[in-house]
Amino acid sequence: MTHAYTPGLRLAEKIQIRKSRNLPLPGDVIVKKGDIVKSGDIVAKTNLPGRVHSVNVVNRLAILPGELRKYMLKKEGESVQKDEIIAETRPFIKMFKSICLSPITGNIESISDITGQVLLREPPKPVQVSAYIDGRVVETIEKEGVVIESNATFIQGIFGIGGETTGELQIVVDSPEGIIKPEDLQETHKDKIIVCGSIIGFDAIKKALDIGVKGIVVGGIRDKDVNELLGYDLGVAITGSEDINITLIITEGFGQISMAQKTFDILKHREGSIASINGATQIRAGVVRPEIIIPYNKEYADKASEMIAETEPPRNEESVGISIGDPIRIIRNPNFGKIGKVKTLPSELRTIETEAKARVLEVEFSDGQTAVVPRANVEAIET
């Protein structure tokens, strides 16, 4: 493989971020370019077509499909109420009359004189899209959505479950290695997004759910605890739509792994701010990683954006590669989770323990020890 480095997850204390907020179907955008919005504000809305129900009227009335229209009391497009008669026969003797009732309140979608079925559609369901982050509307796309810009702290996790939520950030451990216990969680954590250390167990997650914690950010979690939380074994890493009343983001991986010091420090620095988080993860084509966005308030934001204008690297640079001296994290056994600096980058292939020939690098840890690691098993730490 010529590409060996996993580009690191993004981690920026101050960055100008843009979020597209799109409708699932064309609808109305209700904010203007330049508007200042809060995370909970509605920026666009639309109506999703209602569910379709079918009634086989010809069977109910014992008639032929070709005769269906003759017996229909309603035409295509007309509205109907639940239990309203939509078709009836007209025999000479009234007691032989058959009727067909509408199973729903809605509209007649179609009448088929081939299959004899009538399709009815429920009224449309309104859908609203919120701003999700505090910021400014910088673009509106007619009928589709908006783009919101904000100066914020931006941290990507490696994996998450649960969708978008917003809450005040609170650190509940002393260090990135800390372990949160159920008894550490109190009523005061209700509606908060809590930052834990190296691992959280199912008992603590359960307590957080009972209290009404909105989100959890943690270094690692055991797979079996995720299973217990979801009630099933997660097969494919496409998440975000779980109905679990809490959003969980892990920053390092499965198992007990201390949160990266820098991630922890940044989160600690922003404690007390309102964070918008989303656990949605998709690791197949079009990678989506979970995110933590903590917008700055306006005055600070204006100052910050100037700073960013100078320091923000171009987007494409992130996967260029790693040089000697760069900080990296090992992302597979052995030494999983350890952080070090690149000491050497031998160009020739080396035989590793499995006997596979791989491109490797030598990493030096803070205690001076070194290890040889396949390049595929490290990720760059974004600085």
Next chain:
Amino acid sequence: MKNELNVIVATDCGSTTTKAILIEKKGNEYRQTFRGESPTTVESPFEDVTRGVLNAFAELEELSGRKILDGEKIITPAEGDTGVDIYISTSSAGGGLQMMVAGAVKTMSAQSAQKAALGAGAIVMDVIASNDKRLPHEKIERIRDLRPDMILLSGGTDGGTVSHVVELAEFIGAANPRPRLGMTFQLPVIYAGNKEARERVSAVLKDKTALKITDNLRPTLERENLGPARQEIQNLFLEHVMAHAPGYKKLMSWTGVPIMPTPGAVGEMMQAIAKKENINVVGVDIGGATTDVFSVFDQIFNRTVSANLGMSYSISNVIAETGIENIVKWLPFDIDETDIRNRIKNKMIRPTTIPQLLEDLKIEHAIAREALRLAFEQHKALAVGLKGVQKQREISETFERVAEEETLIDMNKLNLIVGSGGVLSHAPRRSQAMMMMIDSFQPQGVTMIAVDSIFMMPHLGVLSTINETAATEVFEKDCLIYLGPCVSLTNTGKHGSKCLDYIITYSNGNKIEDSLLLGELRVFDLKEGEKAKVEIIPARKFDVGEGKGRKIVKEVAGGVVGLVIDARGRPLDLKEGKGREPLAEVLSKWNMAFDAYPE
């Protein structure tokens, strides 16, 4: 045109890597000479597939010394060390081709439609049938929610049911589905059902979808006609799906023949090789997200794709489907369940990492066995004869199991198994790949096992559509690595009892004679290019393909691993039981027989 092709460049744009190969005519034969690869650039920040293709070309240029590009243009035709005669490509980037199929009867027209879609290289997201027991509104919701790239609607033999087909069309119309790519375009729908329902289907769907009508894929109960529907799927794949994927318009203008979906091209290659050698073949491609299985038995081609069985993105789903105990049973060491679960999930979230520890490699190989086994089971269930055809049956046949009766996959008649995909092609020792394939496919009788050296079957598949000779020549000389023949029992019996005697006579006259107990396995030296005569005399209750107690004598060709005599019985039984050795010891013995792992 055929005679002018001396230098061919081919790419396969996969979801993570774009692989380019150079094929050149050297003297009278075609050989694959160089290869280059580069990350695929369909996703942001590049969003242009041609960037990755150009990068892969650049690597080819560097390695071969041939100038292929003039700026961003491919130089044609080839003259000396400059240019190529044709550029061809396949693609599975952006999730490949995702389809939904519908038919009147689940096991008849709907199944034929599913086969047509799979054969064209699609992932089938769902099969909707009039008799699939879902309520109409559930079907409509499902069609609306899935957002496929296209829908294939069939149903009714010509002159058969009209109302069921029109009903399905009405469901599709009511769902008003939107394509996955391009929010404003109409969803392509192919109608390949009862020709007498065409007008009515058209009336229901022509305003709501981009409707194409083609020949009925099941014109009579006794006959499938999948060709026209497959062709239409591939046309629409180019017109609608590819045209909306980033950079593909430009890529399509570069290629000499239409771009094919990757699995469709691999299928072409499998069929070409089965036809040329007149053999039955099973092929498998185990990727990170999906596992494709192809088979050609008595010239009938089938392909299935297990969309969520793979070695990285989908690795966790293998565990979800088979259960962790089925993975652990393949491991010759103890491991804590929490630990192995965490390791597997970490591979899922960081799919590009490779095993560094031997223990991790063995875990991945255990998972691969189960992924391959499950994918092959799914294949056997779909590769079946036509249902609805009247057959004469003996009374004794009534009692045989239905699945066995109907599948076209007869392991005893299988000549060749070809494996490809990282875990098989890049296994540190070839014997590991051979073991994984024998354990999961469980061949019976005499079967040759091979791997695709660098995954060039897709490239050769497209090439076979324009120059079959070149494609099959390169396939045999450069693509396949023969691991060796496997001679296996077809049944089982009492564990530890003597089940067969064997005599191996090498071409230099050397002979090896011995016997094996049930549960044993031996590997003999028989190098590539060498031949040997193998005589197997099974004990009275055992069968090696010719019937219980019947001797077989076969001449077999060697491979890089050697000749395997597998007396473990079929189905392979990995239970621990009374009078048996502990499973870990048994596994270690098998591993040692293959010299599969370092001590």
